[in-house]
Amino acid sequence: MTPLSDKLGDLFAQHQPGYALPREFYTSQMIYDHDIAAVWNRNWIWVGHETQIPDPGDYFLFDYGPESLIIVRDREGDIRAHLNVCRHRGSRVCTESSGKARVFVCPYHAWTYELSGALRAGREMGADFDPADWGLRQAQVRLFQGMILVCPSADAPPIDDALAQLAPLTAPFGFENLKVVHTAHYPVPANWKLAVENYLECYHCAPAHQEYARSHTLKSPLQMEALLPAMQKRAAVSGLPTTELNLTGPDAIAPGTDVYYRRYPLFDGYKTGSQSGEPLAPLLGTLTDFDGGATDVSLGILNYMLVYSDHLVGYRFVPRSVQETDIQVVWMVRNDAEEGRDYDPEALTWLWHVTSQDDERIIRHNQAGVNSHFFQPGPLAEMEWAIHDFYNFYRAMTGLPAA
Amino acid sequence: MTPLSDKLGDLFAQHQPGYALPREFYTSQMIYDHDIAAVWNRNWIWVGHETQIPDPGDYFLFDYGPESLIIVRDREGDIRAHLNVCRHRGSRVCTESSGKARVFVCPYHAWTYELSGALRAGREMGADFDPADWGLRQAQVRLFQGMILVCPSADAPPIDDALAQLAPLTAPFGFENLKVVHTAHYPVPANWKLAVENYLECYHCAPAHQEYARSHTLKSPLQMEALLPAMQKRAAVSGLPTTELNLTGPDAIAPGTDVYYRRYPLFDGYKTGSQSGEPLAPLLGTLTDFDGGATDVSLGILNYMLVYSDHLVGYRFVPRSVQETDIQVVWMVRNDAEEGRDYDPEALTWLWHVTSQDDERIIRHNQAGVNSHFFQPGPLAEMEWAIHDFYNFYRAMTGLPAA
């Protein structure tokens, strides 16, 4: 760790607060390896929803960088996350992306693991071998209203208090009763941090997202403020709290526990994030009407959600290599909604499909320019304040104080 | 820079003068990054001809390694070269390879640059922000008889005096009145220096270039000398100076200002570099007849031209990665020549298409062998003297004296 910390220290010393990070943070293999070890392996990652694995033995894999996790419901009905690495010689234990298992049998030497991760037996390992020592490594798991968060490391950020404060705010949406109806992948040849930074600011929304900018006020703080009071009145009527919760950046309980909730108005005529402005699916949870708003939610520093009155869109920016990132977009509606009758998948996914295509393009061009030896980080705009917080989180993950 | 310089110093200490460079110069990512920063970013690169951008707003991009340049004619009619890196967060500003623009609008946050590179305005950047500080970085530009040379760094090699000496020699060709009629790309899986070295010597011409060797005497110094006087007489009659100008290697005014002019005879029966020996296009400039010669021209250390009486063939060896190089060959004829009537593109490009295909093959095999741990640089032949000069230039770019 020491040589990397020195190197990182030198690089951060070149970072001017209020500006983008220096080039090497986006180009260096060493930084990428660091990011997996220090950031991704030590933070909460939103991997899915418990409705994806309703019964014991149901599982799915979640992969990022060189890592693979088995998310499984065990015999007791609890959700667990195992590192998908055999304790013998390191093979992937599970190679199907999802399914139903009674046990996990390593395809190499048949070491057999219970759904709980315990090693049933190590075949012909001799008398001194105690299977109890060789269960699959466990990632930490938190369920938040049905949403599954995992943290591979034992020293997970202490996110429970923050989630407890968030819980009453999201309660009316009934997250527990959602289901995933579509997941799209937008691979972009760029470092994952450029994809996160892209999500964290709406300074680019007006110039880069024509469709989004037509319905969403976030691109324009002044217009948003003007429309806010009316929306808040409608939100109260429909059963939604309008409190803002901002436990991020300097207000986070600890690095990586960032939690955020803010509802903001759409433009008049838009009930939800649809092309026409009309509803896309049945009202979520206990809502009684459309309030013409949308809620930004953060669950930790790596997971983002946008909650309309009738659907939820979730985001992850999954690293694949130093300059390959998989932008994953997940659409959810209430669990009892029926495709065809209650929602049209094409209409539902339209906005964030076209918007993600825009993002793929601009993030790609961003990386191409950052690769230049002549790139020097420029000043962040006021609307990019969340990027500044993200950098401070990133500093904290390497043991540095906020800038 | 210090660690790299040490490493480079160690590597150059292993280099025996009169021999090829050690293996790592062709295999190391660190050396490649150095080559972009110390060689390509600090030397004159021939990017095209001003007829490609006749009117204000006309532009094209020139890319190499991780770099991108916007070559544009500004409102005053001057040609400028901007680094294609937004001063805000580094996005490519221009993403079309050529076109006509009134301004350059960054696709990310719409920072808008004038054709001159000046930042028109930084949208919502606050009161303290002065756009005058944030224009696009400028590359140096030199026009030599219509040919556009650019150097991304401020400390460009002082090439003006050398070009002034070259000007009267190339004047009869009327470079100003040429146009590009074809550009071909020959990607080769090899380090760019192996491609340059290949161009710098004709020791390989006889064994490797059957078609070229049939018409060009450069492969055989003795035969060339024998045919030289007769050609020089014809050149004088046709209006071409026969003076040789060699401001290269130890005779260069400064590293990277290398300029070269030498006309040498083709074999009897060849008026130009054609398959039949017959003309391919109308006589260039003020020439009154074919003299059966060809002129080697260097404009700096990275740009090479071969000028026949009726057309010009230009070469660049553009790095893409440590072992990927794009050999770019550009064919030019006089601006008023008309395709079909005055020249046949297939006949015009025949010789250097087949010759470049040969070169791609032999450079590829060269890299494959150099990759061996058993490769030890062997002795250069007398006909490879220019490679020795190239190595000294390369040493100079890293601050080392000539070997």
Add this chain to the structure above:
Amino acid sequence: MTPLSDKLGDLFAQHQPGYALPREFYTSQMIYDHDIAAVWNRNWIWVGHETQIPDPGDYFLFDYGPESLIIVRDREGDIRAHLNVCRHRGSRVCTESSGKARVFVCPYHAWTYELSGALRAGREMGADFDPADWGLRQAQVRLFQGMILVCPSADAPPIDDALAQLAPLTAPFGFENLKVVHTAHYPVPANWKLAVENYLECYHCAPAHQEYARSHTLKSPLQMEALLPAMQKRAAVSGLPTTELNLTGPDAIAPGTDVYYRRYPLFDGYKTGSQSGEPLAPLLGTLTDFDGGATDVSLGILNYMLVYSDHLVGYRFVPRSVQETDIQVVWMVRNDAEEGRDYDPEALTWLWHVTSQDDERIIRHNQAGVNSHFFQPGPLAEMEWAIHDFYNFYRAMTGLPAA
């Protein structure tokens, strides 16, 4: 070498005897470069059989990592191995994978080498140039009963004594009179050491190789012991020695001279490694009958053979890059056997084709898991003892004592 040795020393210090190697041995480019230089370039590699090049001038290339060797029969009828790197500027000298040559002419500058590797002449290299100094570098060559072994380095492991002890054991198979009838390549995205480790243990045979496990007892030491005496009786009758020769690991004469011979029984009903149990080709050498056995042979540390009564299957695990390995499987039968009449290629290759496909899959999953930052080497099973010896060989190649 010093920095690498330090680094290797640190890595080996993390290696716990009886456990797999740490992650970086399978992921690091530096380790890969080391493996080529210290292991592959300094050990005996089985490249083929002399029947592949019966006449003077016959040659084939053998490539691994960045290296290429020309295996050729010279004018005197001797087999030689030349490094395929021109002594001038390093080009590959020979670019066809096999053929018949009178001399080897470098495609770049026509330096011309005799079949013996001697440089005939260096064209226009001046008076001081002595061609005798610039012949192709020679790899060491050993013929073992027609099998060609080469070692690129001068300090080849002293394998002669070990081969002399092996010779009477393999004599009845008549290796001299074999021919290659099929070679298959199974590229696997994994480090070459994981492929070797896979070959060195049969702990995985029962769970991973359904077809192999049906006929071969190696997967089950107890069953093998039970069937051994009967097979040994049949072997003696058929003319095969049943002696075991184990000059490997701590019993090797020197690192890299490992030689091994052991015949073990197939299950009842199997005369050879066929799907039906029935013969696949004429009996090898002087054998008089099928004994229902198979012999494991090692020729050095990198080359493995499985000898049935009627055919031989050879294995190499050829590195291509840090996580790309070409598993090469070679099928041989007696030289006078005729395709169609004496053997059916599809039946002959069936078992080790399906088994190698299994291996590709499990080695691939092994590498994927080892790439995880959470991978920690686990304990080896008793049946994996040969891996432990392989690690000690690997330590010896870097100058470290056995663990």
